[in-house]
Amino acid sequence: MAVWQFTTCLVPKSWATANAGNVSLLSSDDYFDSSIAWMDLTIDRCSFDEAFDKVLGRRKAWHENQTAWGDEQRTDIQLWIEHGHIEGIQLRMNLNEDLEPFLSRFCEALDGLDCIVFVPETKQLLPLALDAIIRAALASTAASFVKDVSTSPAPSLTFVV
Numbered sequence: 001m002a003v004w005q006f007t008t009c010l011v012p013k014s015w016a017t018a019n020a021g022n023v024s025l026l027s028s029d030d031y032f033d034s035s036i037a038w039m040d041l042t043i044d045r046c047s048f049d050e051a052f053d054k055v056l057g058r059r060k061a062w063h064e065n066q067t068a069w070g071d072e073q074r075t076d077i078q079l080w081i082e083h084g085h086i087e088g089i090q091l092r093m094n095l096n097e098d099l100e101p102f103l104s105r106f107c108e109a110l111d112g113l114d115c116i117v118f119v120p121e122t123k124q125l126l127p128l129a130l131d132a133i134i135r136a137a138l139a140s141t142a143a144s145f146v147k148d149v150s151t152s153p154a155p156s157l158t159f160v161v
Contacts, residue, residue, distance in 0.1 A: 003145040004096050005075075006137040008126075010089040010115040011037035016125055023123045032120035038086040045079065045086055051109040052077050055102070075102060089115075095137060095146045103130050 011026070015037040019025060026034050049067065056069035056077060065087070070076035074094040080087040091106070093099055107128055117126040119136050126132040137143060 004094055004142055005092040006095055006140045006142040007120060008091045008093075008133070008136075009034040009118045009120065010091065010110075010128075011118050011125070012041055012043070013114045013116045015041070016116055021125050023118065023125060026118055027120055027123055032118075034089075034118060035080075035082075035087045037118075038088065041086070043086055045081060047113055048079055048086070048089065051113060052079065054109040055105045075099075091117075093137060095140075095142050099134060099137065100130065103133055107133075 009026075009032070011034050025036055026032055052067075052069045056075070059068050059070065059072070059076070061068040061078075062072075065081055067079045067081070068076060069078075075097065076092050078088075078090045078092075080089070093102070107130055110128055115128055117128055117133060117136075118124070119126060119140075121140055122136065124136065126136055
């Protein structure tokens with residue numbers, strides 16, 4: 001992960017509800033692992049493949065259990081599958097770019113897939129909503145590595161704060 005990338009994961013909304021939003025189940029001080037959120041669910045990965053295909057182009061994955069979209073050094077999506085089940089879905093966003101068009105497509109493509117966003121850095125659960133994700137991105141450590149958010153090519157990010 002590059003220092004200018006803001007990392008989030010998708011988790012099933014049903015898992016968050018069933019566990020009363022207890023994000024400590026997903027992370028500790030040293031790591032995060034969202035696989036527990038997907039463990040007991042039988043969700044068709046094809047729905048995610050189709051959604052992500054609408055957002056970014058596929059790229060060659062570096063692991064046999066991974067399907068990947070986008071550019072690993074910029075903005076990308078990684079879908080991890082183990083034994084036919086979703087292990088995790090990670091989204092990394094390049095904060096040096098205007099995220100609004102990408103996030104709008106992302107949220108729209110995933111509408112109806114019953115997911116929410118987990119932010120490992122702050123241990124927060126967020127709705128799958130453009131404004132919530134942008135606010136979290138601007139407050140992230142990655143944002144401090146962007147030269148100047150107010151003059152970056154992402155003017156749409158500056159008014160959300």
